[in-house]
Amino acid sequence: xxxxxxxxxxxxxxxxxxxxxxxxxxxxxxxxxxxxxxxxxxxxxxxxxxxxxxxxxxxxxxxxxxxxxxxxxxxxxxxxxxxxxxxxxxxxxxxxxxxxxxxxxxxxxxxxxxxxxxxxxxxxxxxxxxxxxxxxxxxxxxxxxxxxxxxxxxxxxxxxxxxxxxxxxxxxxxxxxxxxxxxxxxxxxxxxxxxxxxxxxxxxxxxxxxxxxxxxxxxxxxxxxxxxxxxxxxxxxxxxxxxxxxxxxxxxxxxxxxxxxxxxxxxxxxxxxxxxxxxxxxxxxxxxxxxxxxxxxxxxxxxxxxxxxxxxxxxxxxxxxxxxxxxxxxxxxxxxxxxxxxxxxxxxxxxxxxxxxxxxxxxxxxxxxxxxxxxxxxxxxxxxxxxxxxxxxxxxxxxxxxxxxxxxxxxxxxxxxxxxxxxxxxxxxxxxxxxxxxxxxxxxxxxxxxxxxxxxxxxxxxxxxxxxxxxxxxxxxxxxxxxxxxxxxxxxxxxxxxxxxxxxxxxxxxxxxxxxxxxxxxxxxxxxxxxxxxxxxxxxxxxxxxxxxxxxxxxxxxxxxxxxxxxxxxxxxxxxxxxxxxxxxxxxxxxxxxxxxxxxxxxxxxxxxxxxxxxxxxxxxxxxxxxxxxxxxxxxxxxxxxxxxxxxxxxxxxxxxxxx
Amino acid sequence: xxxxxxxxxxxxxxxxxxxxxxxxxxxxxxxxxxxxxxxxxxxxxxxxxxxxxxxxxxxxxxxxxxxxxxxxxxxxxxxxxxxxxxxxxxxxxxxxxxxxxxxxxxxxxxxxxxxxxxxxxxxxxxxxxxxxxxxxxxxxxxxxxxxxxxxxxxxxxxxxxxxxxxxxxxxxxxxxxxxxxxxxxxxxxxxxxxxxxxxxxxxxxxxxxxxxxxxxxxxxx
Numbered sequence: 001x002x003x004x005x006x007x008x009x010x011x012x013x014x015x016x017x018x019x020x021x022x023x024x025x026x027x028x029x030x031x032x033x034x035x036x037x038x039x040x041x042x043x044x045x046x047x048x049x050x051x052x053x054x055x056x057x058x059x060x061x062x063x064x065x066x067x068x069x070x071x072x073x074x075x076x077x078x079x080x081x082x083x084x085x086x087x088x089x090x091x092x093x094x095x096x097x098x099x100x101x102x103x104x105x106x107x108x109x110x111x112x113x114x115x116x117x118x119x120x121x122x123x124x125x126x127x128x129x130x131x132x133x134x135x136x137x138x139x140x141x142x143x144x145x146x147x148x149x150x151x152x153x154x155x156x157x158x159x160x161x162x163x164x165x166x167x168x169x170x171x172x173x174x175x176x177x178x179x180x181x182x183x184x185x186x187x188x189x190x191x192x193x194x195x196x197x198x199x200x201x202x203x204x205x206x207x208x209x210x211x212x213x214x215x216x217x218x219x220x221x222x223x224x225x226x227x228x229x230x231x232x233x234x235x236x237x238x239x240x241x242x243x244x245x246x247x248x249x250x251x252x253x254x255x256x257x258x259x260x261x262x263x264x265x266x267x268x269x270x271x272x273x274x275x276x277x278x279x280x281x282x283x284x285x286x287x288x289x290x291x292x293x294x295x296x297x298x299x300x301x302x303x304x305x306x307x308x309x310x311x312x313x314x315x316x317x318x319x320x321x322x323x324x325x326x327x328x329x330x331x332x333x334x335x336x337x338x339x340x341x342x343x344x345x346x347x348x349x350x351x352x353x354x355x356x357x358x359x360x361x362x363x364x365x366x367x368x369x370x371x372x373x374x375x376x377x378x379x380x381x382x383x384x385x386x387x388x389x390x391x392x393x394x395x396x397x398x399x400x401x402x403x404x405x406x407x408x409x410x411x412x413x414x415x416x417x418x419x420x421x422x423x424x425x426x427x428x429x430x431x432x433x434x435x436x437x438x439x440x441x442x443x444x445x446x447x448x449x450x451x452x453x454x455x456x457x458x459x460x461x462x463x464x465x466x467x468x469x470x471x472x473x474x475x476x477x478x479x480x481x482x483x484x485x486x487x488x489x490x491x492x493x494x495x496x497x498x499x500x501x502x503x504x505x506x507x508x509x510x511x512x513x514x515x516x517x518x519x520x521x522x523x524x525x526x527x528x529x530x531x532x533x534x535x536x537x538x539x540x541x542x543x544x545x546x547x548x549x550x551x552x553x554x555x556x557x558x559x560x561x562x563x564x565x566x567x568x569x570x571x572x573x574x575x576x577x578x579x580x581x582x583x584x585x586x587x588x589x590x591x592x593x594x595x596x597x598x599x600x601x602x603x604x605x606x607x608x609x610x611x612x613x614x615x616x617x618x619x620x621x622x623x624x625x626x627x628x629x630x631x632x633x634x635x636x637x638x639x640x641x642x643x644x645x646x647x648x649x650x651x652x653x654x655x656x657x658x659x660x
Numbered sequence: 661x662x663x664x665x666x667x668x669x670x671x672x673x674x675x676x677x678x679x680x681x682x683x684x685x686x687x688x689x690x691x692x693x694x695x696x697x698x699x700x701x702x703x704x705x706x707x708x709x710x711x712x713x714x715x716x717x718x719x720x721x722x723x724x725x726x727x728x729x730x731x732x733x734x735x736x737x738x739x740x741x742x743x744x745x746x747x748x749x750x751x752x753x754x755x756x757x758x759x760x761x762x763x764x765x766x767x768x769x770x771x772x773x774x775x776x777x778x779x780x781x782x783x784x785x786x787x788x789x790x791x792x793x794x795x796x797x798x799x800x801x802x803x804x805x806x807x808x809x810x811x812x813x814x815x816x817x818x819x820x821x822x823x824x825x826x827x828x829x830x831x832x833x834x835x836x837x838x839x840x841x842x843x844x845x846x847x848x849x850x851x852x853x854x855x856x857x858x859x860x861x862x863x864x865x866x867x868x869x870x871x872x873x874x875x876x877x878x879x880x881x
Contacts, residue, residue: 642814643755646806650799657775 017088020101024108025081031112032074038067042489046118059183061118064490065254069115069246072334073239075472076341077108083345083465084231090352090459091229100140100229107133107235114243119183120169124162131158134240137232138224150223157210157220164207165247171200172255187255197256201263204251212244214304215274216615218297222281225293226357230348233289237296238341242333245303252311253494261410264311268416271308272423274301279430280583283437283576284611286569287357288347291438292340295383298427299336302398303329305424309401310495316408319497321401326491327484328397335390335476339382342469346376349458349466350442359441360568361449368455373443375466380439382473384432388527390476393511395428396521430576437572446563478523480511570609577611585612666714673707674790677827678769681800684820685765686758690748690812694739697816700823701731711830719838720830726845727826735819735852742856743812746863753809761807765800772796790831798824811862815855822848
């Protein structure tokens with residue numbers, strides 16, 4: 001639909017933006033509603049489209065899992081589309097808006113299609129359309145070589161992933177019977193020998209992991225997210241990564257169904273590594289969007305922890321625990337979509353206002369952008385997993401899955417489960433530290449940059465978009481029982497087990513995953529508690545005038561405080577660099593610039609810091625180097641001399657004749 | 661008795677074709693090379709006619725005539741014109757010196773006889789013993805393309821290879837179907853024309869027909 005608009009309304013840029021994003025918001029909302037209803041009603045609908053390849057029609061299927069992801073994608077797309085009206089309007093003029101709008105809509109539509117696809121062919125078509133559309137969105141500002149490089153890396157990773165997924169489908173289709181072997185239905189019916197099931201699972205898991213940004217396949221993520229427009233980053237990070245989660249769940253729980261315990265262990269370990277490494281790398285960043293991108297790696301890790309635990313419990317035949325872990329993972333999927341979308345939207349508003357991505361050049365924005373900072377704070381609290389917002393609920397559920405797990409018969413698991421819980425706790429703490437840094441450096445303090453632009457608050461539609469997302473975060477945080485009650489049908493369908501969510505009289509208030517004796521959490525009560533404490537503090541401070549007095553900052557007698565003396569993101573993360581330094585590729589230099597060449601009188605000291613991802617050097621660079629080396633060597637065969645080519649054919653003929 | 665005689669004629673022609681191939685390998689002057697090529701074509705044509713007589717395959721007469729007109733008259737004429745137009749008078753430059761080339765040629769002939777030994781045991785055709793010669797002349801043609809620097813000698817090498825293939829066809833299976841032979845003949849003719857046109861282009865571009873110069877076309881890395 002909106003693509004039609006682009007063709008019709010060519011001239012009026014403003015009208016075009018309003019109309020097209022309004023339509024995409026509406027379409028997303030409809031999809032989200034369809035998702036809610038499907039999950040709530042528990043019905044499954046199937047449609048066979050009359051087009052596709054000859055004799056291979058496309059199959060669509062809307063079941064509970066699809067419905068859930070449809071809801072997540074639709075809801076965030078709805079918010080982001082509202083936000084985009086203002087955001088795209090404020091983007092610098094003269095940029096190719098039409099291209100942005102067209103690919104934005106194709107991108108969203110492709111994500112819906114991925115969730116709905118019910119055969120391998122259509123799934124891959126939608127998957128590739130999604131990758132291609134997002135590639136063009138990443139390339140939006142293609143004037144800079146850095147953006148082109150990021151988009152290229154993204155494309156390469158996306159294709160490696162797609163090839164693996166394709167191979168996996170191929171393996172699975174090999175065990176189906178009948179002509180319609182490419183449909184998921186046929187694959188569900190099929191029985192796979194363990195060896196081939198493992199091959200299919202590994203291929204598809206690594207294929208989806210490349211898309212989800214699981215360490216060590218995350219390299220494209222911190223490159224691509226910062227350079228895309230912020231509304232696109234919100235969608236890419238918030239929901240596009242989730243389509244990969246959808247794929248993993250679909251293949252593992254829905255198609256393969258029976259699996260040995262070590263699959264789950266592998267997922268769990270990769271999840272843990274992604275979570276811890278992701279947050280550590282995020283801490284080291286000073287580019288706001290890059291930092292958020294690394295946090296996506298972390299959160300995907302947390303989701304995979306839930307899924308991995310669920311797979312382990314399923315293979316040990318503990319359906320209730322498996323349901324708990326799966327719900328935790330899915331809940332975190334939804335939560336991450338919301339708060340990461342919110343954070344990227346907030347980051348977009350900030351970057352749009354300051355034209356700056358480096359956090360060390362910002363500061364004190366709370367005075368200029370009170371709304372944005374409030375919403376951003378909500379996002380920060382959510383992602384740091386603090387009550388009463390949504391991040392807490394899902395991480396708490398994941399913890400419960402760890403802590404309530406009975407001892408498993410395998411020694412490795414006995415070791416891994418407590419260790420995993422500890423690492424998850426570390427991740428949460430580090431994430432909180434990281435967002436203290438983000439919020440403090442951007443919104444608090446004074447302006448740190450060299451030139452001070454005029455910073456204005458974001459427009460109404462951006463504020464509305466962010467506000468709705470923030471409210472959703474709050475609702476998901478305080479009403480988990482209702483939402484889990486709604487989602488329970490998922491675990492029932494996938495692993496035939498339900499979660500006992502409520503018990504007692506005030507059931508809807510208390511979230512008790514397994515047993516009220518052991519653990520329960522009440523969102524509404526926590527909210528009431530927090531609100532009460534805040535209100536009392538406010539009253540105590542403000543009820544008597546004159547209790548608050550504003551004085552100059554104590555300067556320790558130094559007398560000349562400058563904004564440069566503030567904490568910035570580099571100094572904030574210094575302790576973590578000292579502790580976890582071995583995980584990074586750090587280059588740190590301090591040198592003095594002497595006055596008129598005399599080293600005894602330095603005028604200023606310079607500081608240089610470069611923190612890089614080790615994985616690039618460990619995994620990717622050697623591969624690239626070998627490929628380049630090999631192609632050089634192969635290129636030496638091409639002399640450009642006819643005689644040499646003739647000798648090649650002569651030798652080939654002779655050898656073949658002699659051998660055959 | 662007649663069959664015996666014919667087999668001997670066939671072997672004799674095969675020997676002549678091989679000698680012509682070696683002579684071409686050894687020849688330094690381009691005009692003589694063209695003449696040798698024409699001679700090879702003539703032997704080929706006679707051989708085809710003989711085989712046609714023995715096997716009572718009458719379409720072989722047509723292909724014999726075709727060979728005569730194309731490879732003995734038309735192509736040498738074209739090459740002759742080409743040489744004259746391009747004013748090529750020099751001796752032919754070789755990459756490997758001629759005695760070494762001849763030695764390699766001998767090795768090829770031995771190799772071919774070794775390769776075709778199983779075929780000779782299985783086949784019942786009277787021409788079977790000449791298959792090795794045919795294979796050898798194909799490979800000698802290729803060897804000629806490899807060792808010569810001049811573009812015109814390369815095309816002669818190519819055409820000599822084609823002669824070898826034709827010879828192989830007649831000796832191994834009493835000739836291909838007529839349609840195929842007509843097609844091949846036409847192909848060779850067209851190839852000769854295209855080469856001719858190319859040579860004019862190449863000689864105007866590089867001021868030389870030395871294919872070594874073509875490596876300048878390669879993009880440098």
